[in-house]
Structure formats: C-alpha cells, structure tokens
Amino acid sequence: MTDAPTPQALIGATLLAAGRPVRLAELASVLGLSEDASLRAIQAFEGALTQAGLGFALEAVAGGYRLVVPPATAPHLAPVLAPPPLPPLSTAALEVLAVIAYRQPVTRAEIEAMRGASASTVITLQERELVKVVGRSDAVGQPLLYGTTDKFLLEFGLSSLSDLPPLEGADFAHLLRS
Incomplete structure (x- = not known):
C-alpha cells in the first residue's frame, strides 16, 4: 500500500492537471483542508518550488493559482513552444481594450465616442x-454591451479588474504579456 500524497504533491498535481488557474476553494477541496490551512500549504509549495529551482513558478492570477515558467527560463524554450505567438495588438485595439476594461459594460458606440x-x-x-x-443596453436598439474575459486577466497577469493600474498617464501597450 502506498502512502497518501503530501499536500505539496497534491497542489502540484492539481495545478499541472487543471491547465487553468485553480481557486483556493478548489484546492482546499482537493487537499481536504480549510482555506487558511490550504493557503499555508500553497505558500509552502511556492517556497519549495523556489528553493528547488525546478523551472516552475507559482502565479496568483484570475482569482486562482497556476504553474508558470519563470520569465528568465522562457527565452530558452522558444524552440519547443508552439504555436507561434499572435502578432501584438495594434494601438487601436489596445485603446479599445482599455476602454472596455475600465468602463465595462460598455457599448461600441460609447467606445467610439x-x-x-x-x-x-x-x-x-x-x-x-x-x-x-455581456448583455444588451436598455438604449434604443438595445446595442450589445462588452466586457473583459478571464483570458484578459490571464494575458495581463491580473487577479481581478481591481488590479488595473490607475488610468491617469498609463501606457497600456507595455501591460500585455506574451
């Protein structure tokens, strides 16, 4: 009979298998622990990853946790990564995305204005x-309302919309992560 997996082993296996950010409540369920105890286990897991230098890092993003490649390691992986990255968003697309992110829900006419x-x-x-x-406006013609997605949070490395930088003087182009 094999021993039960350690909390760190369960955390690593869960994050690897999920392929998406896993919320604290979900990890607590897998671990069979309270959220406070699970948070301590996650912090211990993060410390163990850092100390071991295994080429993984823990990232808190989009309301959960996921395993990522540390930025210093990423350039060395280019030969095996596929598909090629999408071209960067244009300035116009970034402007529209910024308007949606900060003013959502918003109609296309409001964005254009x-x-x-x-x-x-x-x-x-x-x-x-x-x-x-994300819905329809009550305005004449009931135009579509737009909002951001969880993928937006992932791409920009945000846990939630409250993590958006202050609007004044922000240069949005540097915020998009590849």
Missing part, C-alpha cells in the same frame, strides 16, 4: 477571447 474613432477592433478582441458580449 470615448476614442473619437472606430471601434472595429472589438471583433479582433473577441476573436482573441479578450472581450465578450
């Missing part, structure tokens, strides 16, 4: 799953 230009890049942002339709 704020930007003083077309918001046609909403389609690109939907294709990249950074924004989605």
Whole structure:
C-alpha cells in the first residue's frame, strides 16, 4: 500500500492537471483542508518550488493559482513552444481594450465616442477571447454591451479588474504579456 500524497504533491498535481488557474476553494477541496490551512500549504509549495529551482513558478492570477515558467527560463524554450505567438495588438485595439476594461459594460458606440474613432477592433478582441458580449443596453436598439474575459486577466497577469493600474498617464501597450 502506498502512502497518501503530501499536500505539496497534491497542489502540484492539481495545478499541472487543471491547465487553468485553480481557486483556493478548489484546492482546499482537493487537499481536504480549510482555506487558511490550504493557503499555508500553497505558500509552502511556492517556497519549495523556489528553493528547488525546478523551472516552475507559482502565479496568483484570475482569482486562482497556476504553474508558470519563470520569465528568465522562457527565452530558452522558444524552440519547443508552439504555436507561434499572435502578432501584438495594434494601438487601436489596445485603446479599445482599455476602454472596455475600465468602463465595462460598455457599448461600441460609447467606445467610439470615448476614442473619437472606430471601434472595429472589438471583433479582433473577441476573436482573441479578450472581450465578450455581456448583455444588451436598455438604449434604443438595445446595442450589445462588452466586457473583459478571464483570458484578459490571464494575458495581463491580473487577479481581478481591481488590479488595473490607475488610468491617469498609463501606457497600456507595455501591460500585455506574451
């Protein structure tokens, strides 16, 4: 008979198998511990990863935890990573994304009024799953309302929308992580 896996082994296996950020409550359920005890186990797991230098790091993002490759390791992995990264978002797309992120839910007409230009890049942002339709406005014609997605949080390394930087003087282009 084998011994039961340690909390650290369960945390690592869960994060690896899930392939998405796993919320604290989910990890607590897997571990069979309270959320406070699970948080301590996660912190111990993070320390063990750092100390062992195994090429993984723990990241708190989108309301959960996931395993990631430390930034210093990423350039060495280029030969085996696929598919090639998408081209960077245009300045117009980043502007539209910023308006949606800070003002959601928002209609396309409201985006265009704020930007003083077309918001046609909403389609690109939907294709990249950074924004989605979150409802309809009560305005005449009931235009679509747009909001950000969990993938937006992942791409920008945010736990929640409250982690967005202050709007004044922000340069949004440097925030998107590859």
